[in-house]
Amino acid sequence: MNTFQQLGHNALTAFQRLGRAHLFLFAVLAGAPSLLPRLRLLIQQLFSVGVLSLVIIVVAGLFVGMVLGLQGYNTLVDFGAEESLGVMVALSLVRELGPVVAALLFAGRAGSALTAEIGLMKATEQLSGMEMMAVDPLKRVVAPRFVAGVLSMPLLAAIFSAVGVMGGYFVGVGLLGVDEGAFWSQMQSRVDFDEDIMNGVIKSIVFGVVVTWIAVFEGYDAVPTSAGVSRATTRTVVYASLAVLGLDFVLTALMFGEV
Amino acid sequence: MQNTRLVETLVGIFVAAGLAALFMLAMKVSNLNAFSDVEGYEVKAQFENIGGLKVLSAVSIGGVRIGRVSSIDFDQEDYEAVVTMMIDPKYNRLPTDTSASIFTSGLLGEQYIGLEPGGEEAFLKDGDNISLTQSAMVMEQIIGQFLFSKASEGAEAE
Numbered sequence: 001m002n003t004f005q006q007l008g009h010n011a012l013t014a015f016q017r018l019g020r021a022h023l024f025l026f027a028v029l030a031g032a033p034s035l036l037p038r039l040r041l042l043i044q045q046l047f048s049v050g051v052l053s054l055v056i057i058v059v060a061g062l063f064v065g066m067v068l069g070l071q072g073y074n075t076l077v078d079f080g081a082e083e084s085l086g087v088m089v090a091l092s093l094v095r096e097l098g099p100v101v102a103a104l105l106f107a108g109r110a111g112s113a114l115t116a117e118i119g120l121m122k123a124t125e126q127l128s129g130m131e132m133m134a135v136d137p138l139k140r141v142v143a144p145r146f147v148a149g150v151l152s153m154p155l156l157a158a159i160f161s162a163v164g165v166m167g168g169y170f171v172g173v174g175l176l177g178v179d180e181g182a183f184w185s186q187m188q189s190r191v192d193f194d195e196d197i198m199n200g201v202i203k204s205i206v207f208g209v210v211v212t213w214i215a216v217f218e219g220y221d222a223v224p225t226s227a228g229v230s231r232a233t234t235r236t237v238v239y240a241s242l243a244v245l246g247l248d249f250v251l252t253a254l255m256f257g258e259v
Numbered sequence: 260m261q262n263t264r265l266v267e268t269l270v271g272i273f274v275a276a277g278l279a280a281l282f283m284l285a286m287k288v289s290n291l292n293a294f295s296d297v298e299g300y301e302v303k304a305q306f307e308n309i310g311g312l313k314v315l316s317a318v319s320i321g322g323v324r325i326g327r328v329s330s331i332d333f334d335q336e337d338y339e340a341v342v343t344m345m346i347d348p349k350y351n352r353l354p355t356d357t358s359a360s361i362f363t364s365g366l367l368g369e370q371y372i373g374l375e376p377g378g379e380e381a382f383l384k385d386g387d388n389i390s391l392t393q394s395a396m397v398m399e400q401i402i403g404q405f406l407f408s409k410a411s412e413g414a415e416a417e
Contacts, residue, residue, distance in 0.1 A: 040263070047266045051273045090288045155277025162280035165288060184287070189317075193289040201281070 021217045028146050028216070031139040041144040049110045049145065049212075050152030054159070056109050057102055061160035064097055065089060065167025072168075073176050082178050086187035089168030090161075094191065094200045095256070098161035100248050103207035106153060107240035111215035114145055115236040118219025119229035127220075142216050149215070153208025154201050161200065199255045206247060211240045299326060299348050300385035304359045305339040310370050310395025312361055317371040318344045325350045328372065344372065346383075354379040358391035370395060 035042055072088045118141065121127050127137040165187075172178040191197070215236045222232035309331065318326040326346035334341050346353070356377030363370050374389075383389070 043267055043270050046270045046273070051269045054273060054276075094284060094288065152273075155274060155280070158277050158280040158284060162283050165284075187288055191289040193285055197281075197284050197289050 017221070020221065021213075024217050024220065025213055027138050028142050028213075031136065031143040032147055034139045035143055035147060038144075041140070042148055045144045045148035046152060049114070049148045050155065053106060053109045053152070053156060056105055057156045057160050058163050060101065060105055061093075061098075061163035062167040064101060064160075065093065065164030065169075066171045068092060068097075068164070069168035069171030069176070073172060073178070082172075082176075083182035083186055085168070085172045085178050086165075086183035087190045089172070090165055090187045090191050091196060093161045093164040093168075094196050096248070096252070098164065099157045099200050099203040099207055100244060102157040102160040102204065103153065103211055103244045104241055106149075106156060106208075107211045107215070107237055107244065110149065110152070111211050111236050111240050112233050114149070114212070114215040115219040115222070115233045116229060118142065118145070118216060119222035119224075119232050122220065122222060123224040123226065123229055125224075142220060146212050146216050149212025150205070150208045153211070154204045157200065157204035157207075199251075202255075203248065203251050206251060207244050210243050210247060214240045214243060299345045300351070300383075301329065302344050302346055302353075302383055302385075302387050302389060304342050304344070304372075304389040304392050305334065305337065306342060306359075306361065306392050306394050307339055308394040308397060309340045309342060310361055310363075310397055312342065312370045312372070312395065316369065318346065318374065319371060320350070320353070320374040320376065325374075342372070351382060353383045355381045355383055355387065356391065357383060357389055358393070359389045360393035361395035363396070 068089045069085060072085050073082055076082045076084055076088065118127075121137075121141065127141065130137045130140060169183065173180045173183055218232040218236045218239070219229075222228045312328060312331065314328055314331060316328045317324045318328060326344050328342055329345040330343045332341040332343070333339075353374065354377040356379045358375045358377065360373050360375070361370055362373045377391075
């Protein structure tokens, strides 16, 4: 009987957390317009969420693009179709790898930092202190971080894809001797702006919302001890990565699955 | 104060870099700049079989792309495929007896419409029909014919 009780208790706790997370999201969204007169807060967060993630995104994008160029060339050259290398690199980056890998890196680089920061603020009772001074921590602390994350993600994904295409270009055209004109012209004739690039941007916006939401919620909802904050940080990375990969399948099925 | 200015500048650079990347993807990687909102004049042609031709396939003359396929329909009276092509208006001196054939680029590549200019004095206008057409070559039919002729050769030899 005790096992059943435990099971039910766990399920109810999970549902309660899920509900709290959604109510929290609505509260943050409702607090977002109050950012407008205080843009400085947003810029500060754009710096720590977006600019500081830039290095890892650029380096990762470059290497992912270079590896795609190498592997794609090895496969395509057997069919005498190495001119299609540009198409392959660009489509895989713009549709899938750009948004997904950028979101995974973003969860690891910026999401964990957001959770740890907000969790520590809670553990050291800075959030309660703000409430005592009649400052709403949702508006002052959480909303700028959330909006900054949502704004940064599409930009980071676009940078990732662009740098990756350049990486594929360096390897394909520079090292392996694919014809430069064919590389770009085939890419331009096959990659569609609405169909491929805009869908990639929509994906990255969705990922930005989900990753940042999980990060700020886990921080805000952390058990206010050092162990609790560390658990919350781990949960952010795990949940955000799983959510990104799962949502990617759903979004891909909706956008590209013409079955 | 110096510090906030640095932060603001770096954020500005970040946003600008993101937008520049998006712009590069749009212009350099995708086909946004080429024939995306096609302006031009329409020419129709009927084919018995269009093979793997698709909307947006290229229409070229002498290897130069001058337009794209804008729609494909099926005529239920003649039982033929009707292909509408959108031709770039700067190429407005195509004779009325121009012929259209469906070719494949490379052995397994995409299919496109190749135009062959004729000798008439009058030029094609918006809404005109190309009457001289040649259907796509369907690989299975060619292989079938080849096998058939080989088999009949063998029978004659015996």
